[in-house]
Amino acid sequence: xxxxYFAEIGSTNNEAKRxxxxxxxxxxxxxxxxxxxxRGRLARGWFSPFGKGIWLSVVLRPSFHPLDAPKCxxxxxxxxxxxxxxxxxxxxxxxxxxDILYEGKKLVGILTEMxxxxxxxxxxxxxxGINVNIAPDEFPPExxxxxxxxxxxxxxxVSRLALLAEVLAELETVYCLAVSQxxxxxxxxxxxxxxxxxQQVNVLAPGETFTGIAVNIDNEGALLxxxxxxxxxxxxxxxxxxx
Ligand code: BTN
Numbered sequence: 719x720x721x722x723y724f725a726e727i728g729s730t731n732n733e734a735k736r737x738x739x740x741x742x743x744x745x746x747x748x749x750x751x752x753x754x755x756x757r758g759r760l761a762r763g764w765f766s767p768f769g770k771g772i773w774l775s776v777v778l779r780p781s782f783h784p785l786d787a788p789k790c791x792x793x794x795x796x797x798x799x800x801x802x803x804x805x806x807x808x809x810x811x812x813x814x815x816x817d818i819l820y821e822g823k824k825l826v827g828i829l830t831e832m833x834x835x836x837x838x839x840x841x842x843x844x845x846x847g848i849n850v851n852i853a854p855d856e857f858p859p860e861x862x863x864x865x866x867x868x869x870x871x872x873x874x875x876v877s878r879l880a881l882l883a884e885v886l887a888e889l890e891t892v893y894c895l896a897v898s899q900x901x902x903x904x905x906x907x908x909x910x911x912x913x914x915x916x917q918q919v920n921v922l923a924p925g926e927t928f929t930g931i932a933v934n935i936d937n938e939g940a941l942l943x944x945x946x947x948x949x950x951x952x953x954x955x956x957x958x959x960x961x
Contacts, residue, residue, distance in 0.1 A: 719886075724750040726768070729757050731829060731845035734775035738841035739833070744779040747886070756847065759829055764847050765861060772848040772882050776889065779841050780897070784834035787842055789901050791816045791830040792908050792939050794844045797892045798826050799911045801884035802848075808871030811913035814932065814941045814957055819913060822959070823866035825849055846885070850878050905935060914959060919943060923955035932957065 720743070727733055727750040734748045750773045756764035766773045778790065795812045802810055802818070802825070810820040818826035829845040849867035857865050868876045896904050909915060914932045921928050921943055930945035940953040 719745040719747060721747045721749060724748070726750065726752045726754065728755040729753055729845075730773050730775040731757060731831060731843055734777050734843040734845070735831060735833070735841075738777045738779075738843060742777055744777060746777040748775045749773065749882070757829060757845075758827055758847075764827060764829075765858060765865070766847065767852065767856070770852045770856070771850045771867075772846070772878055772885070774848070774882070774885070775843050775845045777841055777843055778893065780839055780893075782839060783837055784832065784839050786901070787830065787832045787834070787839060788815075789896070789904070789939055790842050790844055791828050792901075793892050793896055793904050794828050794830070794846060794889065795826075796904060796907045796911060797888035798828070798846060798848065798885060800892075800907075801881060801888045802826075802868055804884050804888075805881045806868060806872035806874075806876055808868055810868075810871055812908065812911050813959065814912065814914040814935065815939065820866055820871035823864055825866055825868055825871060844889075848881065848885070850881060851875050901939075902937065905937065905939070908939075909935065914941070914957060918960040919957040920960060921950075921952055921955060921957050923952055929960070 730748040730750050752768035753766035753773050756766035758764040795816045799812055810818050810825055813819045816828045817824050827847045831843045833840040851869045852867040917932055919932045930943040933944050934942045940951045943950045
């Protein structure tokens, strides 16, 4: 597969979207040592210091329905968590829908962007930001309570190259599984790696907030929350796990 490497770039997702729109093949990878304008979800930025993380975007051209594209994010979360478990013994897990956490702090963020027409996907770009060797005091003060790194979780520096190789291998495995057998086996893996299921959660959905126990995800990746007065389905939004 083709890998485009940059010492410095604005955002690997922007470059991957540009190449995808130009017609690049599926599987193209954009990776950078540093991003100047790294982007997170909900129009946030993403701290991407030089040489300290894996700032990576992958172009896919799946034949799924555009409504299934969010499942690419669940797929990436599974691949990333498995890769981290292979390379370290850092006990991290997935917080619904797509953050990888260690001790309640974020190690990895995923930003999936899609271009689709009618009922066909043109491309999906999966952007992954892995905080690899960032020491706690290297994060900007406003991130110190919410962000951590694979090295901090593992208690030692971690080879970015070894981790990158595992991430790409796991991503290929899980994508081939989804293409050949559908999403059900991917969702099963997601359930096993989840730290949200079984927990008491606060749900911040568009326009409302409620509390309950996260009991499962359904076959669309929506979180099912038992509020005590019935099970509510959360397709978009954020949850916080209550201590
Ligand atoms: C989140 O808000 O949790 C998602 C963060 C995604 C960051 C990655 S880093 C590589 C890729 N390029 C970007 O600009 N963002 C994603």
